[in-house]
Amino acid sequence: MHTTTTMRAAMQRQYGPPSVLEIADVEPPAPGRGDVLVRVRAASVHPGDYFVMTGEPYIVRLAFGLRRPRHAIRGMDLAGVVAAVGEDVEGFEPGDLVFGWCTTGSLAEYACVPARNLAPVPENLSLAEAAAVPTSGMTALQAMRDVARVAPGQKVLIVGASGGVGSFAVQIAASLGAEVTGVCSAGNGELVASLGTDHVIDYAASDFTARESQYDVILDNVESRPLSVVRRALTPAGTLIPNSGKGGRLLGPIGRVIRAHVLSLFTRQRLRPFTSVGTREDLLALAALASSGQLTPVIDRVYPLDAAADALRHVATGHTRGKVVVTI
The missing domain is CATH 3.40.50.720 (NAD(P)-binding Rossmann-like Domain)
Structure with a gap:
């Protein structure tokens, strides 16, 4: 049973460079109807996370908050262990290993994720590798x-x-x-x-x-x-x-x-420039490719949560060798 009263998270209270990120103790989220509470073990970061952190290009603020980020915790992609499930959730139960993406921030000890955004971690992937996959x-x-x-x-x-x-x-x-x-x-x-x-x-x-x-x-x-x-x-x-x-x-x-x-x-x-849209069907397709050995995530560097700002600085260089992962 999930009973934690606080959790550590990489948060920002304003737009800006990686230095605006701070590790803070905050109240963990609670799963609503259709949600899964995940104990995050690994989260990957990508250029989109950097754009949201800096608020540039300015057009991203239309979606994420005009003056400051609507969701203070950064990160989207994650892998971890199911801690609790909300009402109407089928197919997941506490203890399951899952990976996927959220909107409320994956650079934290816990994240609330719609069940439709999750899939079981392929047996041949580590949690760090699984976290590298979604976006x-x-x-x-x-x-x-x-x-x-x-x-x-x-x-x-x-x-x-x-x-x-x-x-x-x-x-x-x-x-x-x-x-x-x-x-x-x-x-x-x-x-x-x-x-x-x-x-x-x-x-x-x-x-x-x-x-x-x-x-x-x-x-x-x-x-x-x-x-x-x-x-x-x-x-x-x-x-x-x-x-x-x-x-x-x-x-x-x-x-x-x-x-x-x-x-x-x-x-x-x-x-054909395009914007990808996450779907559970595609997450399952990627899991199938990984399970068959046709898809192996490449991990460039792994950072602890305390160094989340450094992880985003590295992403900003544009020269990552595969994915950048934060372990929690």
């Missing part, structure tokens, strides 16, 4: 399977193949039967090759847009080149998915999203 894994899955509709034999290029989304996208594209090329630094080439790529390009030694090869699908997680330049590496009817999330302080990537949609009106090429 980045679903983004990669939806990009490859739903937006690009990757089919066996297609040529797929993943730019930023060693990052959080990229490391999942490489493996998912391979599982769909594609011929996969990963673009990364020389230091990450061996890692990317181990994930199932057929070819690896060192971006410092070779410009993929200047090569003769063309690809049916390009997932660009870096977006260091204009759309017009990247399109040179795309087949005449190929699909380009820009996915860096970067942009100006006011609107973020929205300007590039608009340009991509406008360009799509004048070419057979499909330019």
Whole structure:
């Protein structure tokens, strides 16, 4: 029975850099109807968490709070142990190992999660590995399977193949039967090759847009080149998915999203920026891929909860090698 009166959490009372995060003792959440209370053991962080923490681009404040974050505890993705279940919850009971995502903050000892946002942890994953999966894994899955509709034999290029989304996208594209090329630094080439790529390009030694090869699908997680330049590496009817999330302080990537949609009106090429939406069906699909050995989360660094600010600083560099995890 869950009887804890306080819990430790990484909180922020205002928007700003990682230094605004503080570890505080707060009242733990209580599960409502349809909710599961999870004793969090691991939580992963990603660029979206950084955007919400800083409140930039400013457009994120429309969803998360105009003057300060509506939910003070940062983090979304988690893995842990079911501590209690609310009314109308079926399929979970105290003691179960689960992973998924929440909106009230995963960088805490406890988090309240809608049951529909959880799935059992695959037996071959640690809790840290499971926590790395939800947001980045679903983004990669939806990009490859739903937006690009990757089919066996297609040529797929993943730019930023060693990052959080990229490391999942490489493996998912391979599982769909594609011929996969990963673009990364020389230091990450061996890692990317181990994930199932057929070819690896060192971006410092070779410009993929200047090569003769063309690809049916390009997932660009870096977006260091204009759309017009990247399109040179795309087949005449190929699909380009820009996915860096970067942009100006006011609107973020929205300007590039608009340009991509406008360009799509004048070419057979499909330019498809998108926003992933979490679903339990996709979480279960990722769990199945992990269970079958087709998907292995890559963990760059692991931080304790007291160093949650450092974890987000590392994410902000844009050079993570897989996922960044906080253990609790």
